Amino acid sequence: MRWISILLGLSGTGAVGFFAVREIIMYPMYFFELFLGGLTRGSIYALIALGYTMVYGIIQLINFAHGEIYMIGAMTALIVATVLGMWGWNTAVIVILAFVFAIVYSCAYGFTVEKIAYKPLRNAPRLSALISAIGMSLFLQNYVMLAQTPDYLPFQSLIPDFQFWEPFAHIITSVEITIIITTVIVMILLGLLIKFTRIGKAMRATAQDKVMAALLGINVNNVISATFVVGSATAAIGGVLIACHVGQINFYIGFLAGLKAFIAAVLGGIGSIPGAVLGSLVLGISESFFTGYFWSEYEDVFAFAILVLILIFRPSGILGRHDTQKV
Amino acid sequence: MPIKQQLKQSLIIAFWFMILTFPIMVIKVNTIQNIIVFRWFNLLWVGILTFVASLVWNYFLRRTEDGKKKDFEDDTPLIHRLLQNDRFRRPFLGLLAAFFIAYPFIFPMYHTSIMISALVYVMLGLGLNIVVGLAGLLDLGYVAFYAVGAYAYALLNLHFGLSFWMVLPLSALLGTLFGVLLGYPVLRLRGDYLAIVTLGFGEIIRIVLENWDEFSNGPRGIADIPAPTFFGHQFNQDNTMIYIYFIVIALVLMTIFFVNRLENSKIGRAWIALRDDEIACQAMGIDKFKTKLTAFALGATWAAMGGVIFAAKTSYINPMSFTIWESITILCVVVIGGMGSAIGVIAGALVLILLPEYLRAVAEYRMLVFGALQVIVMVFKPDGLIKSVRKVYTFKTSQEPQQEKIAHGTHT
Numbered sequence: 024m025r026w027i028s029i030l031l032g033l034s035g036t037g038a039v040g041f042f043a044v045r046e047i048i049m050y051p052m053y054f055f056e057l058f059l060g061g062l063t064r065g066s067i068y069a070l071i072a073l074g075y076t077m078v079y080g081i082i083q084l085i086n087f088a089h090g091e092i093y094m095i096g097a098m099t100a101l102i103v104a105t106v107l108g109m110w111g112w113n114t115a116v117i118v119i120l121a122f123v124f125a126i127v128y129s130c131a132y133g134f135t136v137e138k139i140a141y142k143p144l145r146n147a148p149r150l151s152a153l154i155s156a157i158g159m160s161l162f163l164q165n166y167v168m169l170a171q172t173p174d175y176l177p178f179q180s181l182i183p184d185f186q187f188w189e190p191f192a193h194i195i196t197s198v199e200i201t202i203i204i205t206t207v208i209v210m211i212l213l214g215l216l217i218k219f220t221r222i223g224k225a226m227r228a229t230a231q232d233k234v235m236a237a238l239l240g241i242n243v244n245n246v247i248s249a250t251f252v253v254g255s256a257t258a259a260i261g262g263v264l265i266a267c268h269v270g271q272i273n274f275y276i277g278f279l280a281g282l283k284a285f286i287a288a289v290l291g292g293i294g295s296i297p298g299a300v301l302g303s304l305v306l307g308i309s310e311s312f313f314t315g316y317f318w319s320e321y322e323d324v325f326a327f328a329i330l331v332l333i334l335i336f337r338p339s340g341i342l343g344r345h346d347t348q349k350v
Numbered sequence: 351m352p353i354k355q356q357l358k359q360s361l362i363i364a365f366w367f368m369i370l371t372f373p374i375m376v377i378k379v380n381t382i383q384n385i386i387v388f389r390w391f392n393l394l395w396v397g398i399l400t401f402v403a404s405l406v407w408n409y410f411l412r413r414t415e416d417g418k419k420k421d422f423e424d425d426t427p428l429i430h431r432l433l434q435n436d437r438f439r440r441p442f443l444g445l446l447a448a449f450f451i452a453y454p455f456i457f458p459m460y461h462t463s464i465m466i467s468a469l470v471y472v473m474l475g476l477g478l479n480i481v482v483g484l485a486g487l488l489d490l491g492y493v494a495f496y497a498v499g500a501y502a503y504a505l506l507n508l509h510f511g512l513s514f515w516m517v518l519p520l521s522a523l524l525g526t527l528f529g530v531l532l533g534y535p536v537l538r539l540r541g542d543y544l545a546i547v548t549l550g551f552g553e554i555i556r557i558v559l560e561n562w563d564e565f566s567n568g569p570r571g572i573a574d575i576p577a578p579t580f581f582g583h584q585f586n587q588d589n590t591m592i593y594i595y596f597i598v599i600a601l602v603l604m605t606i607f608f609v610n611r612l613e614n615s616k617i618g619r620a621w622i623a624l625r626d627d628e629i630a631c632q633a634m635g636i637d638k639f640k641t642k643l644t645a646f647a648l649g650a651t652w653a654a655m656g657g658v659i660f661a662a663k664t665s666y667i668n669p670m671s672f673t674i675w676e677s678i679t680i681l682c683v684v685v686i687g688g689m690g691s692a693i694g695v696i697a698g699a700l701v702l703i704l705l706p707e708y709l710r711a712v713a714e715y716r717m718l719v720f721g722a723l724q725v726i727v728m729v730f731k732p733d734g735l736i737k738s739v740r741k742v743y744t745f746k747t748s749q750e751p752q753q754e755k756i757a758h759g760t761h762t
Binding site for chain 2: 085095099101103106124131132140152154155157158159160163164165170171177179282285289320321323330334335338339340
């Protein structure tokens with residue numbers, strides 16, 4: 024079994040490597056564009072996947088409603104931007120306010136969802152919490168659909184085309200570069216939060232051992248709420264950015280994005296924050312190459328195929344710890 | 351908690367929800383015509399509704415918590431106690447049988463058709479119950495096997511003219527085969543990794559069906575799938591529905607019989623043991639992989655048979671019938687009904703499938719209500735509507751030979 028997998032891995036890498044080198048030499052620009060497109064895509068996945076992985080790390084729950092939080096973030100930004108735009112406010116103010124409102128409201132929704140649908144189920148069977156999460160996801164989708172509209176709403180880009188970026192705009196648009204830079208900044212801030220602040224330390228402690236953390240005086244409920252809030256905030260940023268990039272949103276965008284981000288989180292090893300980022304980038308970039316070089320209609324099949332392949336050879340994801348099961 | 355404090359708490363919650371839902375409930379933007387509508391009345395509604403809802407919610411939440419503290423007595427669900435009691439069992443089952451036999455003759459065709467869908471879900475639920483409820487393997491791609499069955503009937507009929515009765519056993523075999531094929535590489539994974547990979551396989555099969563035109567006719571689907579015949583006799587449209595209804599009833603009964611038998615067999619006990627503790631199970635000499643694979647394959651068998659009936663009933667299938675939401679619905683049937691409990695799964699399927707159909711009167715809001723109900727049921731009944739009762743073996747420890755006595759049984 025072992026040498027078969029090694030052989031398969033080597034031949035696969037060899038074939039991909041040969042193909043990649045040939046392509047790079049023949050059409051370097053196209054390759055580079057696809058790479059940057061994949062990087063953008065991966066950044067968005069990463070912003071959403073973080074919420075999944077952090078929540079999973081603490082309460083071992085697939086937060087199915089996370090994609091909906093991301094959608095609500097984008098929706099709120101759209102509403103705020105449109106209203107303020109019609110009142111004739113300054114563009115810069117609108118951009119800032121739209122982001123602020125999107126983040127604040129997503130956090131509030133994440134917080135509320137946790138209190139209603141997950142907190143009473145802390146000690147229930149894990150599948151019950153999952154069904155509750157699925158129910159919440161359905162509810163939020165339909166709530167937004169009924170209160171707003173089932174149609175796609177055009178989303179005017181909040182990010183302007185920067186003047187100084189003009190020379191590079193044919194390779195990567197200013198929206199895309201903004202997405203990548205924002206993601207990097209968010210990642211660094213999040214890393215600092217987890218590593219050095221009190222709440223970050225409490226989160227890590229709770230993730231390791233909830234009972235022990237509680238014994239040491241950490242309020243576990245508050246830590247869980249904080250995790251949902253932080254995860255929702257990054258998802259909201261992702262939501263607004265992707266809405267600027269794609270240019271239209273509706274109530275259903277959260278589902279597929281959430282699914283892809285969850286795949287990315289599992290790919291990297293769920294529960295691990297660097298794993299989520301790495302998994303997202305791997306997924307985004309490889310998807311971009313696949314659609315660029317092969318068939319675009321099989322894009323989602325490819326995402327799942329890559330997941331299955333990686334999990335067969337590394338059952339806990341790329342960076343996941345291989346826990347030995349304790350008796 | 352005193353009433354005054356409760357009211358104050360609910361008032362705060364109502365206020366919080368009014369702020370929370372403000373942008374989405376009150377402001378409606380139309381970015382094409384540049385119109386903003388402010389719907390202030392919605393704010394009032396949200397306030398009143400959440401105020402009442404939070405009062406009710408907190409009341410019931412407190413009651414369940416109080417119930418947990420003092421309730422040490424037998425918490426066997428009512429229906430199990432009824433079924434154990436011989437005086438009630440016969441008349442109850444008789445009444446049930448009479449109802450289901452008379453059903454298609456009393457009610458109009460529309461209701462029979464809905465009932466058939468519900469009964470197909472009973473089959474699917476019982477099949478998935480083997481995988482999720484008994485063996486504890488979270489399978490989010492169950493719909494893949496359902497699709498295999500439906501497409502097996504449609505395609506075998508289209509190309510080779512095979513009849514319903516020939517395809518039904520064939521599709522069961524095909525389902526088992528697919529179960530083994532898909533299960534083989536992925537069953538080494540645990541818990542949520544398994545869930546996401548099975549979900550992936552389910553989606554892969556659907557997307558392939560959607561894009562591989564030569565094979566499956568793509569998104570246009572396959573039409574004119576014939577209904578089953580009765581020894582070569584083809585009924586008219588209404589009678590066909592009734593005929594299919596009775597076929598499904600027979601299959602459901604068969605499923606219940608098999609599942610009940612399986613549950614009490616050596617392999618069934620191995621599944622339950624494996625779900626509860628893998629390591630202890632391996633120490634007892636149970637082949638972990640083989641046992642899991644059997645559960646996965648058997649679950650797939652029932653899904654495929656359900657698929658054949660679905661195709662025969664609707665006479666038209668396309669890949670849109672096999673999305674991930676279908677898998678989720680079946681999983682909800684199992685979990686909301688009560689994992690591992692056959693009666694629970696049946697009740698779950700009837701409630702979950704019939705409810706949205708009859709909620710069509712309020713069509714717009716039905717998925718909203720459905721989602722909310724899922725959350726509510728899970729919060730207040732985390733073990734499902736009818737929770738499973740485990741067999742308890744008691745030993746007599748006197749001089750007489752040790753004898754197993756069944757205290758609680760899950761007779762159906």
